[in-house]
Amino acid sequence: MRYINAIIKILTFPGGFLRGFWEQLLCKIFGIPVENKKYFQFNEMAGHVEHEPVKGAKSFWLCFIPGLMMFITGMIFALPAILNIWYLDVSGAVLRIVSLICLYFAFSMFTNLFPSIEDALMMWEEYKDLKKAERIVFAPGAAIMRVGAYAENMGVTFLTNALLTAAMLLI
Amino acid sequence: MDENKEKELLEDGVKEIDTLSEQEKDEVSEILENLKKTKSDSETQPVTDWDGLAQVGGTDDEIVAETAAEESAESENAEADEEDISDVSEDELCISCGKRKRYTELDEDYLYCKVCREKMKKTPMNIWGILSLLATIVAAFIAIVWCGYGFSVAVPVIKGDSYMKDGNFRSALTCYQEALSMADSFNQTSTTGQADFDAGRKTYAKVVDAYYNLGGLVSAQDYLTYLEEMNALSSPRYSEANEYKKVLDSFADTCKSIQTEYQSLFMELSYAQGKKDISDIKKPLAEIEKLKADSKYDKYAVAYMQSYLCQFVENAEDAQVKYLLELKEGGKSYETIWAPQVCMVYLEQGKFDEVEKICNDIIKASPESVEFYQYLMKIQIKKNNPEKALEIYDKAEKTVDEIYYSTEPLTMPYTLLTEKAVCHALLGDKEKALSAIEESFLLNVDVHSANVYALLHYEYHVKGTKPSEKDGEKVYDSKDNGYDIVMSLFESNSIAVNEDVKAAMEGKKTLKEVFVDGEAYLQ
Numbered sequence: 001m002r003y004i005n006a007i008i009k010i011l012t013f014p015g016g017f018l019r020g021f022w023e024q025l026l027c028k029i030f031g032i033p034v035e036n037k038k039y040f041q042f043n044e045m046a047g048h049v050e051h052e053p054v055k056g057a058k059s060f061w062l063c064f065i066p067g068l069m070m071f072i073t074g075m076i077f078a079l080p081a082i083l084n085i086w087y088l089d090v091s092g093a094v095l096r097i098v099s100l101i102c103l104y105f106a107f108s109m110f111t112n113l114f115p116s117i118e119d120a121l122m123m124w125e126e127y128k129d130l131k132k133a134e135r136i137v138f139a140p141g142a143a144i145m146r147v148g149a150y151a152e153n154m155g156v157t158f159l160t161n162a163l164l165t166a167a168m169l170l171i
Numbered sequence: 172m173d174e175n176k177e178k179e180l181l182e183d184g185v186k187e188i189d190t191l192s193e194q195e196k197d198e199v200s201e202i203l204e205n206l207k208k209t210k211s212d213s214e215t216q217p218v219t220d221w222d223g224l225a226q227v228g229g230t231d232d233e234i235v236a237e238t239a240a241e242e243s244a245e246s247e248n249a250e251a252d253e254e255d256i257s258d259v260s261e262d263e264l265c266i267s268c269g270k271r272k273r274y275t276e277l278d279e280d281y282l283y284c285k286v287c288r289e290k291m292k293k294t295p296m297n298i299w300g301i302l303s304l305l306a307t308i309v310a311a312f313i314a315i316v317w318c319g320y321g322f323s324v325a326v327p328v329i330k331g332d333s334y335m336k337d338g339n340f341r342s343a344l345t346c347y348q349e350a351l352s353m354a355d356s357f358n359q360t361s362t363t364g365q366a367d368f369d370a371g372r373k374t375y376a377k378v379v380d381a382y383y384n385l386g387g388l389v390s391a392q393d394y395l396t397y398l399e400e401m402n403a404l405s406s407p408r409y410s411e412a413n414e415y416k417k418v419l420d421s422f423a424d425t426c427k428s429i430q431t432e433y434q435s436l437f438m439e440l441s442y443a444q445g446k447k448d449i450s451d452i453k454k455p456l457a458e459i460e461k462l463k464a465d466s467k468y469d470k471y472a473v474a475y476m477q478s479y480l481c482q483f484v485e486n487a488e489d490a491q492v493k494y495l496l497e498l499k500e501g502g503k504s505y506e507t508i509w510a511p512q513v514c515m516v517y518l519e520q521g522k523f524d525e526v527e528k529i530c531n532d533i534i535k536a537s538p539e540s541v542e543f544y545q546y547l548m549k550i551q552i553k554k555n556n557p558e559k560a561l562e563i564y565d566k567a568e569k570t571v572d573e574i575y576y577s578t579e580p581l582t583m584p585y586t587l588l589t590e591k592a593v594c595h596a597l598l599g600d601k602e603k604a605l606s607a608i609e610e611s612f613l614l615n616v617d618v619h620s621a622n623v624y625a626l627l628h629y630e631y632h633v634k635g636t637k638p639s640e641k642d643g644e645k646v647y648d649s650k651d652n653g654y655d656i657v658m659s660l661f662e663s664n665s666i667a668v669n670e671d672v673k674a675a676m677e678g679k680k681t682l683k684e685v686f687v688d689g690e691a692y693l694q
Contacts, residue, residue, distance in 0.1 A: 018307055021300030033283065033291030039299060052288070053280060076311045083321030088328065088371025089408070091401045095368055102314045171408065
């Protein structure tokens, strides 16, 4: 499984790098010691940074904020791609190539939305200890991130994104 | 490795642990040897003791800066370094440096000592991460610019889709055409000089669909050709457009084939100028009728050609209507071919109820088909009810105001404006009649509207006046020169002024006799 994850991260390297960047930046902001800032390792940590365990709500934000940033960035690239390729189906060479590049970037960002399994599990453990009000607020995000982390690690998000992209190009 | 660490380890920093076994002492010695070796390496190469952990993309400068930061951090924490670890087990030592006790003040599970943690917190950002952020910002900027293009074209298309959903096909068509012209304007500003921008194959397909729903598939021919040039018709995405193309091609091929086959007959009828009767073309009509059974021919195109043939001869109105109504069975595709022609024939025959039924059905199905209001107006004019005709005009105008989408200031179709002018002329309202026909003339002109224009300008400007001379030419309409303009238009197009109009100009007929008792379409 670790190789599948690593291969996916290589295929979607712009998103992998950016995800790693946001995670490291968040670690810096939260004062979390970074153990390994290599973004690309040939294992399940590909596209992530290794850091010391994080306590409390910080663990949620450390997983959530990079995901949110990746989502926003992905949308910025997805919009022109969706409009030009799927909605209008432009045929001009330049416009189509630029739109396809945007589509790849969007694909890459959306394939790197979720935290590593390690982070997700840590976030889940910390989530259980949060105050009731926080647990209610963070529940959807925490559940999505936990499931998403496994799905991303197993290549499910890659496959679903690939299918969506193919559908967009063909239908 | 810095000097503090070395001192700490090699001199007095680390106390001998008496409880260590021989084997453990050997291991400690080995670690010390390794540290010495690291020290000698660090003199030749500026790397830190945790290079192995994370230096992807780190430049020499960055690493030197990092080393300096480490040294500073260590000196600041010199006191902490002094702690006694003699009674600390190996499991409690920092897993990074292995020299100090883990930092357990915050959490027992922390694997690193305070110094190492501080250093790790100050880990510089990965250069690839920064580069990827910068690249993403640039790419996102480009994406937003392209998104702007996509949006500016997609907005009218989205608007058009909404009109299509509501059944307002004409407005939808206007929106789609707005998107197409938007793409054209982008191309005009393109520096490459090539057609880089286009409104997209789907927009073209939507234009075709809108034309189909408006009953004017024939008008979509150009757009289908564009789609074909863009290799879209072979894609399953455009199967509907491909079907339309097949219908049109089959229609055109059949028409062409019949025209070629009966070329001499068409020429003969054309030269006869209405002197022939329906009985003269019965045989060719029967021959053509047989083609309907042949799958090679489009039966609707065959019917259309039969109706076309009937136009050249006298007393063929019923036959013409019969063939045109066959086209009605072909669905929306041929509506703009058969409906106006059938309405005109029925109007000439005085079959006003039939005209009303056709027009009301079409308007009900597609409220934007305001051009069909002109036939309803003509019925009232024929019945000498200009007031009622104007009421119909107001209804059409209301429809246009309420549901019509236009990129330009809204105007009524010129055909309706012409009928409006006729109504005002019949009511004796000179100013309104002239204003309406003027407006109509500015929008478009056909033989009927040109005749109405000429007659009204003659009636209100020329009649009873003497022509003046300007540059050696006679000027009849000294008011606004309108009569002279339209007469020269007739002349340049070799079209004769309508007989009734000519008679009215000669004082032989009144306006009522021309518009009410004369032809519904002045030709």
